[in-house]
Each structure stands twice: as structure tokens, then as C-alpha cells.
Amino acid sequence: MSSKAWGGRFSEQPEAWVDEFNASIHFDKTLIQYDVQGSIAHATMLAKQGIISDTDCDQIIEGLNAILADYEQGKLALDVSLEDIHLNIEHELIKRIGDAGGRLHTGRSRNDQVATDMHLYTKAEVSQLIDLIISFQQTIVKIAESHIDTIMPGYTHLQRAQPISFAHHILTYYWMLERDKSRFQDSLKRIDISPLGAAALSGTTYPIDRHETQSLLDFSTIYENSMDAVSDRDYIVETLHNISLTMVHLSRFAEEIIFWSSAEANFITLSDAFSTGSSIMPQKKNPDMAELIRGKVGRTTGNLMSMLMTLKGLPLAYNKDMQEDKEGLFDAVHTLKGSLRIFEGMIDTMTVNVDHLQETVYNDFSNATELADYLVNKNVPFRNAHEIVGKIVLWAIQHNVYLLDVPLEQYQSAHESIEPDIYNYLKPENCISRRISHGSTGQEAVKKQLEIIKQNLN
Numbered sequence: 001m002s003s004k005a006w007g008g009r010f011s012e013q014p015e016a017w018v019d020e021f022n023a024s025i026h027f028d029k030t031l032i033q034y035d036v037q038g039s040i041a042h043a044t045m046l047a048k049q050g051i052i053s054d055t056d057c058d059q060i061i062e063g064l065n066a067i068l069a070d071y072e073q074g075k076l077a078l079d080v081s082l083e084d085i086h087l088n089i090e091h092e093l094i095k096r097i098g099d100a101g102g103r104l105h106t107g108r109s110r111n112d113q114v115a116t117d118m119h120l121y122t123k124a125e126v127s128q129l130i131d132l133i134i135s136f137q138q139t140i141v142k143i144a145e146s147h148i149d150t151i152m153p154g155y156t157h158l159q160r161a162q163p164i165s166f167a168h169h170i171l172t173y174y175w176m177l178e179r180d181k182s183r184f185q186d187s188l189k190r191i192d193i194s195p196l197g198a199a200a201l202s203g204t205t206y207p208i209d210r211h212e213t214q215s216l217l218d219f220s221t222i223y224e225n226s227m228d229a230v231s232d233r234d235y236i237v238e239t240l241h242n243i244s245l246t247m248v249h250l251s252r253f254a255e256e257i258i259f260w261s262s263a264e265a266n267f268i269t270l271s272d273a274f275s276t277g278s279s280i281m282p283q284k285k286n287p288d289m290a291e292l293i294r295g296k297v298g299r300t301t302g303n304l305m306s307m308l309m310t311l312k313g314l315p316l317a318y319n320k321d322m323q324e325d326k327e328g329l330f331d332a333v334h335t336l337k338g339s340l341r342i343f344e345g346m347i348d349t350m351t352v353n354v355d356h357l358q359e360t361v362y363n364d365f366s367n368a369t370e371l372a373d374y375l376v377n378k379n380v381p382f383r384n385a386h387e388i389v390g391k392i393v394l395w396a397i398q399h400n401v402y403l404l405d406v407p408l409e410q411y412q413s414a415h416e417s418i419e420p421d422i423y424n425y426l427k428p429e430n431c432i433s434r435r436i437s438h439g440s441t442g443q444e445a446v447k448k449q450l451e452i453i454k455q456n457l458n
């Protein structure tokens, strides 16, 4: 008898290199715990429905648990010619317990089996990703709380724009991650569905109870259409998208970390534990972790594109193309988990160079909008004020000073309403604290923002 589960109809065996190409065992071994869990639920249901005997069921469960334990201890040899994790386990089970093992596949197919494994895997991993995001958000909030009064230049077009607080800047990433978290949470309703019992594509003639396996596997609901159950990979595309977008957010943050830690900016200092050196330039301390995270967004986005292209034009129901859904998802999950953990450690241990940030914002024109607002308060129309300030800035550039050093006579010759209080008005700290609008960078507004965050953050 052929070792292949489908050997009966074949008179020739594939050569080893064909088996190698066909196999998924190299990567779908990742699913072993879910495969065993799914099979135990299936066997339990079969026995409850009287489709197999209780004795067979007990033997199956015991056998499966023993196989899993052996695998975890490195004692289970996996065979490429057995193609995938499902057939490897089944083959091993039959070897160990004989006919009872051969009854496990009653009323199911590898098509609903692999779909069940992937739903269980994705659900578990998405829940872990949500926890990692929450932990990362908590670290961001902790840093923000100690930097409400730390001032820095805010940028647009990577040109100094207006003074902001460090807390306000970093909390932007809290909100990006909040949307990522909510996308992952929302996706669970499309992941948390049981395909088990769809069998190959059309359902089965055995009196199975799909709701029983649903509840044994703790799924919220079941697919209503057996063909949809085995053909749906939307939840994988969606998870890859959610991972990719989170990685895009991390890469934006990484880019800032890289810039901030450069000698040009010197806004932060990364801890040695999250930096690396150069093999040739002894003075160097490189932000490799941030660069890797910025770079890894290429892989996750690639995996998303690859899954979309694999699904495009696939007819119903199962097609072997679908085996290609695994490596990209496993890789993307692994990449995001690693990136979240590393990023959290990196920012938790960085030093914010508070004095240098303050000095920086005193040495630029980022308070120019304030001067215009000052004139508006003296009843000058904003457009005129903008023009007047532009001229003052030009004068200052030509005389190599910033706005706090422009002499009062100069101000008054630009507009008679400017008084000595202008110097206090233009101090970056005051520019920030005057911002009272909802969601702004002013200290009071940031404190309110933190209150709202803390109500949400579980």
C-alpha cells in the first residue's frame, strides 16, 4: 500500500523532487497545535453523533496528544513525501493506533481542515498582536506624561513650522496605533468563524454537528456556505493589510527616531542596548533597530500584494494555489511581533534631550505665526499680518537674528501696534500654552488628551 493518503488511484509515485515542490510541511508545521486541536474537536463531535465509537474517539484523542507532545520534544520525524502537517499527523496516528486513526477523517477533508487551522492560528495571533499594540501604547503614554512641558520644533515639509510639545508629537503615534488596534479587533469577527464540517466543498452525508465543533473550538459562529468556508482567504488578506498598515506606522515613527538620533538633530539619544556599532568607524552608534523596522515594511507589504495576486481569478472552491497563503502570513505576523517588541524597548530606554530641544526651538522662526496672530489681536486682518511678518522675518534673516532679538524700533516701524510685550508673547513656551483649542499642543489640551486616552486604554 502506498504511504500517500491518496495513493489508491495512482500507479506511479512522484519523484522526490516533485514531492518537495508539492509539500508545505516545511512551513505548515507551524500549525501543528491547531491541527491537533481541530482534529480532537472533530473526533469528539463524531463520537457524540454516533459516527465513530467512544473507544475510537478516546484512542484518537490520546494518540493526537501524544503526537503533539513528541513533536514539542523534537521526537517526531516529519516526512516531505507526506506533503503537509495534516497528512503527517494522520499517517503517524494510524501507525500508532491503527483503524481508529483511519476513522478520524470521516466527514471532513483537508480543505476544511486547513481552513480551520488557519482560522485558529490567525485568531490567536491577532489577539497577541492586539496585546502587543496595547503594551506599546502604554509605553508611549508613559513617555508623553513626562514630557508635557518639553518643547520642540514641529515640522511640515520637514521645515520648522511651529513649536509643539514632545508629548503631543509622540501621542500622534498612540492614535495611529489605536486605529490599528481597532482594525485588528474588528477583523476578529471575520476571522472567528468555523469552516469545519464544510468537508471538501459540498458538505457531507454524515450526520455531523457543525455547531458542536464550533463551540468546542470556541469559534463565535460558522460559515453558512460550505464552498465559501473552504474558499475564503479574505481574512488573511485583511490581516496582512492590517499588519502592513501598522508596519507603515512603525516605519514613519522609525524614520523620526533615526532623524532625532542624528547629530544634526540630537533630539534623543538611543540606549546602547538598542544600537549597534560600525566595524570600521569606531565612533559610530547606529540606530539599526529603527532602520530594520523601517525596512521590514517592504516584506509585509510584499506579502499583502502576493496574497491578493494569488487569489485573483481563483475559481471555486479549493485550489492548491491556496497553499501559498501561509508563508507570507507567518512571516508578516512574526515581523510585526518582533517590530512591536523592539520598538517598545527602544523608546522605553531612549533619553529625550530636553535642553537641546528647547535650545533648538529658540533658534528658529517657528514662532512667526504667533507674531501674525499678535497683529490679528490688534485688529490687523490676517492676510496683512502675514505680509508684515514675512517682511520682518526677511529683515531678521538679513541681520542674522531670530524674532526674539529683533529690536523694538524695528518691530514698530513694521507696525505701530507692536509693543514691548511682544518678546514674552513670542517665547516658544507661551506659543504652546496659548494653544487652547481641543486636540491642540497646549499643556492643558494635552492633559485632556491624556485623560481621554487613559479612559480608553485597557
Ligand code: ARG
Pocket: 024, 028, 083, 084, 110, 111, 114, 318, 320, 322, 323, 324
Ligand atoms: N497543504 C494544503 C494547503 O496548505 C492543505 C490542503 C490540501 N488540500 C488538497 N485538496 N490538496 O492548502
